Structures are given as C-alpha cells and as structure tokens.
Amino acid sequence: MENTNESAPTHSLATDLAEADRLATAAWTNADDMPPWMYPAAGLWFASTLVCLRYVWQNGWFVVPLAALLLLEGVALGWIMRRRAAQPNLRRMPPEFRRPVFGYLIGLSVVIGVSFLLIEISPIIGFVFCAIASTAGLLVYRSHWYRAVDSTRQRVAAT
Amino acid sequence: MSIADLDPVIHAPKRLGVMALLAGADRADFGFVKDHLDISDSDLSKQVKALAEVGYVDIRKRGHGRSGSTTFKITRTGQRAYDAHVAALRVIVETTVDVPEPSQ
Numbered sequence: 001m002e003n004t005n006e007s008a009p010t011h012s013l014a015t016d017l018a019e020a021d022r023l024a025t026a027a028w029t030n031a032d033d034m035p036p037w038m039y040p041a042a043g044l045w046f047a048s049t050l051v052c053l054r055y056v057w058q059n060g061w062f063v064v065p066l067a068a069l070l071l072l073e074g075v076a077l078g079w080i081m082r083r084r085a086a087q088p089n090l091r092r093m094p095p096e097f098r099r100p101v102f103g104y105l106i107g108l109s110v111v112i113g114v115s116f117l118l119i120e121i122s123p124i125i126g127f128v129f130c131a132i133a134s135t136a137g138l139l140v141y142r143s144h145w146y147r148a149v150d151s152t153r154q155r156v157a158a159t
Numbered sequence: 160m161s162i163a164d165l166d167p168v169i170h171a172p173k174r175l176g177v178m179a180l181l182a183g184a185d186r187a188d189f190g191f192v193k194d195h196l197d198i199s200d201s202d203l204s205k206q207v208k209a210l211a212e213v214g215y216v217d218i219r220k221r222g223h224g225r226s227g228s229t230t231f232k233i234t235r236t237g238q239r240a241y242d243a244h245v246a247a248l249r250v251i252v253e254t255t256v257d258v259p260e261p262s263q
Binding site: 013014016017019020021022023024025026027028030085086087088089090092 | 172175176178179180182183184185186187188190191195196245248249251252
C-alpha cells in the first residue's frame, strides 16, 4: 500500500481541487477568439464602417461593396455567436487573458479614433485605414488570445 | 477549515465539475458541460437537477426537439457556495501534512 489511511482522502481532495481549477478555465480556453462582451466593441467597429458608408454615399458605386462587407461581417458575427457553447465570465478572467482583452479594447479605440479623424480629411483614406488597421488588429489580437489559451492550459496542467 | 466545512451538495466530484465549469462561464449549454465532464445526458441532468433544487444553478430551456437548447447558469448563491467550497478544499489540501512512508 503506497498511501496511508491519512493521506488517501487528502490525495482525493487534491485531485478534486486540481480538476475544479482546470474546469473553471474551460469556458475561457475553449471559447472563440471574440468573447460576447466584445460585441459592443464590434458594434463600434460597424459604426466606423457606417460613417465611411455615409461619407461615400454620394460616390454611388462604392455603396455596393461596402454594403456587402457589412452583410458579411453581420453573418460572421451571427455564426460565431451561434456556435458558442459557453460564454466566458468576465469577472473570472484568468490573468493570462488580461493582455489580449485590454489590448484589443485599446487598439480598437485607437483605430476608431484615427479613422474618424481621417474620414474628416478624406472618406476613402479613412475607410482604407479602418479596414487595414482593423484587420491587422484582429490578427494580432487573435494570436495573443491563443497564446493566452496555451499558457492558461499549461498553468492549470502544472498545478 | 475542516472536511465539515465542505458543501455536501457540491462535494460529489461530478457536481463539483459542473459548478467549476459554470463558475468560469456566464452561461454554458448542455453539450459544453457534458463534453467536458464526459458523462451521459441522463447523469448530467440528474446532477444539474440536484444543484438546481438547492438554488445553485439556473436551468433555461429554449425551443423543442433538435433545434431546442438547454443552458445552465450558476446563481449568486451557487457562486458563493462554490467559492467557499473550493476555499475550504484548498486550505485542507495545503495544510494537510503528508505522512511519510516508513523506510524499509
């Protein structure tokens, strides 16, 4: 017998605790790279696109690709929301996720702010900037998010 | 803290697993919880029902048949009970001194 009567229940409790710690992060480590509280942020993103749409309305042909882009974004968001199996709890955010989440919000604010400024100068430049910067920002955010997923899984596995 | 401080409703491993999953989520659907605990539909229903009866979990059902969905959300009472249970577990595990094996 390797375990004494005293240590056996303790081992069981330790196993229960480790399993609880692992499962408590499951909603985060299995979530898509855009949690639900970021949808309002995505809405702001749409708003900046809409402003572009408003400014280029007079240019006729520009409306069609922009409308198609908005529709595509809406369909993509709907698809992400539908396949979400668990919504991560923001109040229980693992420390590894703080950087990507807050970085995303800061980056989004900068992109929207600069886009609005550029739209005042030239709607086309503003729109192009918004499209390129938002795509690049999302790609950076996505890589940070998955890095946070990996490090959270490693931390929990190590306990 | 002692074993007596552990919540008897949450202490069962499957129910502790359900509570841990829901503690990290705003709301989780049936399939998500089932997949992570690797238990049958009927077993999960039974465990969640026991947690709902004491007010730890809120069950929401939408639609019927294949298009319907069942989601779970931990309540404030459940969150407090889970936090207290895990804190008690942690103290017990960290303060218990392993008994060394006798040398041969």
